Amino acid sequence: MNFHVMTLFPEMIEQAMSASITGRALQAGYLNLETVNIRDFSENKHNRVDDYPYGGGAGMVMQAGPVYHCYQDIMSRIAQKHAEQKTKVIYLTPQGTVFTQKMAEDYAKEDDLIFLCGHYEGIDERVLEEIVTDYVSIGDYVLTGGELPALVMMDTISRLVPGVLNNEASAETESFSGHLLEYPQYTRPSVWRGKEVPPVLLSGHHLNLQKWYREQSVIRTAQRRPDLLERADLTPEEWRLVRQVLGEESYE
Ligand code: ADE
DSSP: OEEEEEESOHHHHHHHHTSHHHHHHHHHTSOEEEEEEGGGGOOSTTOOOEEOOTTOOSSOEEOHHHHHHHHHHHHHHHTTTOTTSOOEEEEEEEEEEEOOHHHHHHHTTOSEEEEEOOOTTOBOHHHHHHHOSEEEESSSSOOSSSHHHHHHHHHHHHTTSTTSSSOTTHHHHSTTGGGOOOOOOOOSOSEETTEEOOTHHHHOOHHHHHHHHHHHHHHHHHHHOGGGGGGSOOOHHHHHHHHHHHHHHHTO
C-alpha cells in the first residue's frame, strides 16, 4: 500500500505514522508513505496558499493552484506505475460519507491512495471538482484540519494490509467483524484485586471457549452497541440472550 498525503503539516503525518505498528510496517516495506507539502506549490512570493473568500465571510480559503500542482506532482509518479487505474483521491471533510470498517476494507485493496488535507475554512471548490474522487468524514464533529482524519483512515486501512499485523487472525476476529463487538480479554494474574478471570478461560476446553467468546460478543454488543445487531447473523438462542440483556437493563 502506498499512501500519498497532500498537507500543510507533513511532520504531523510522518511523526504519527512512524510510531508503533504502522512505523514497523513502513520500515518493513509493507507500507509506503509520501507526504507532499502543499506550500511548496505556492504561487506567490510570501509562500501563501490561502486567500479571502469571494463573497466575504470569516476565515480564509485554500487556493486551487497549489493544491492542483501538488496533486499533479504526486500523479506524475503514480501514473508511471499503472496508468489505466484511476487512483482514489480522498478529501477529508465533515461533509463526506462517514468512514466505516467496510470502507477501510475496500480502500485496503488499492495500490495507491491520495489524501487531501484541508485547513482554514476549506478549499476552492473548483480544484475539488477537478481531482477529488471520495469525500470522507470520520464523524459528526469538526476538527481544525484533515490531518487527524487522514491518520485515522491510514491507521485503520494499514492493519488490513497483508503483513502489517504479524498475527493474521487478529484482523478478522476483532470488533465489527460479523457486526459484533469483541469479547473481553484477560491476562495474568488470574486474580486481581479479588476479581477472578472467568474460569472457562483457564479450562483449556476449546469448544466451551469458542461458545463463551461468541456469547460474550453477543452480550457486549447488546449492552454497548445494540444498533449493530440489526445486521448481525444470530441464532434464535442468541436473540433470546439479546432480549434477556436488553430486557433486564430496561428494568434497572
Ligand atoms: N475535517 C474537519 N473535520 C473533519 C471530520 N470530522 N472528518 C474529516 N475531515 C474533517
